[in-house]
Amino acid sequence: MGIVNLLSNFLDKNRKKEVAYVKMLSGEAPIYSQFGNDIYASDVVLQCFYTIIDEMSKLNPRHVRSQGMDLIPIDDDIQRVLEDPNPLMTFSDFMSKFMFNLLVFENSFVYKQYEGDRLVGLYPLSPTQVTFVEDLRGRLYVKMLFKNGMSTTLPYELLIHQKNHFTVDDLMGGSVGGKRNDAPLLEVLKLNDILLQGVRKALKASLAINGIVKYKTVIDDGVMDEKIKEFEDKLTKNQSGFLGIDSKAEYIPLKRDLAIVDEKLLEFMDDKILRNFKTPVEIVRGNYTAEQYEAWYQICLEPYIISISRTFTKSIFTKREITGFKHQIKLYPKELIFMNTAQTLAMVNLLGQSGTLFENEKRVAFGYPPLKELEGVRLQSLNYVNVEYAREYQTQQKTPIKDGESNDS
Structure with missing residues (x-):
């Protein structure tokens, strides 16, 4: 099958x-x-790829035909x-x-x-x-x-x-x-792995031997084993955090200076890896701002969206269908709309009310696919009128307003 x-x-x-x-x-x-x-053995690379793939899978495909700007x-x-x-x-x-x-x-x-x-x-x-x-x-x-x-x-x-x-x-x-x-990236990944191994070794060392119990007398192996078992039992049963030993023994703590890799260095390495795929670490973590997502969309996702749309158009349609009848395959990012929409909204309000935009153009501006029932529909607000005929519009008087006059009269 x-x-x-x-x-x-x-x-x-x-x-x-x-x-x-x-x-x-x-x-x-x-x-x-x-x-x-x-x-792809790197978790950072896989997380980056899955982030891009998840976003691209939200796209909505649409077969459209352009007629002028509509x-x-x-x-x-x-x-x-x-x-x-x-x-x-x-x-x-x-x-x-x-x-x-x-x-x-x-x-x-x-x-x-x-x-x-x-x-x-x-x-x-x-x-x-x-x-x-x-x-x-x-x-x-x-x-x-x-x-x-x-x-x-x-x-x-x-x-x-x-x-x-x-x-x-x-x-x-x-x-x-x-x-x-992948040669340059592999070098970075190897260095990143070395840093992570250092973290693993430091963690393992912190759980290793922390001190030595020194006995001030000479004892045979059998007695030593008993002393060790006795000391371990005290460690196991102790609940107060304090451990008592007699004067024959001395506890010597081992001073350990663990060189843990700096957090900023690890973040730098993650960022250096992700730059190969034009994806900031905030996007992968999911704690991005609207501005960060907008920038990522424009530099990473949008080139894919445009290129894939053009490839599908060229492959599915004939040259005559593309150049003569203007058929296209478009991928609409309604589910990806990321940004602060204030600027887009201001543009649509300004051009839409003047009748400059088709209704489907307004939908596309916000990432929505065009609708068949809105084909060729262009609306204009009646809240605006030529200043010379404002009085006629309001009072049915046909005398144009002169300079310096108010249309309140």
Whole structure:
């Protein structure tokens, strides 16, 4: 059931296709391994990733068509698939898987299932290796190998391919070979682990031997064992906090100066790790201010939202549908609205009352998706009137107000 069967069926239909490696400008073979997850042993990295994923899973997908400045929602098969991608996942589940692959592997693949020309399903894929090949006509394919040993070759146009940090490689996001460049981060994580080991050792040392009982006479091993047992019994049964011993014994406390790692140093290390993912420690802890969340949204989440919206738009629609009919896939952050809304509210009040904004534009400004019934609707307040005709409006007099006159008369 699910994507495994879909891919197996497709593989059977295309097994005999003759393909060759895609020629890359770098001259390298387009074979990419998706493994290399050493950094995910760090709890700080995982907490950061889960924070980003949880926020992105709150997004609301919407198929819209732009008409001038107005965005018109489209209720069709594409919208229904966006809301319910496949029988195994909600959109939140889908986005969680999609974002995890993107953050971990710098690339995220989605299989588009069609029945004829109708889109009926979206399935996020997690291949361990991908190879780009092309047939004799130059059609691009992606050969995928999965953890269970299954292998399949899919036409690239049946995939949504989201690339993160698309810089060095010709076909994949990330660094050379389509992988994360984790070398600098690994050095920081190793240093952070050393600091945490120091804390663990200091804690263990604080629970070790705290003193020595010195007996002032020479006693044999049997008597020594009895004395030790007697001393331990006194420690166990003592409730007052004071321990009495006779004059034959002397207790010598061990002075221990434990060098505990400074708290600010540990916070600095956490901050240095999280900066790699543009996420402050306050966001991970959940004790952020509205201003901190707004800044994090703009520097971390918003680039993902814009880029994913554009990738889905390009992959799902034809060039004519995009450029001619202005179809788009938009991800609306209603559940993410973070900021002090005073400025947005002031803007909507100012432009909305003058009839400058469409009603759907007002909704979008606050992160709500547009409504079909508000298509093309633009309202204007009647609380404003041309100053020259204020008297006519109020008293039905048709004489314009002259400079220096008051409209109170």
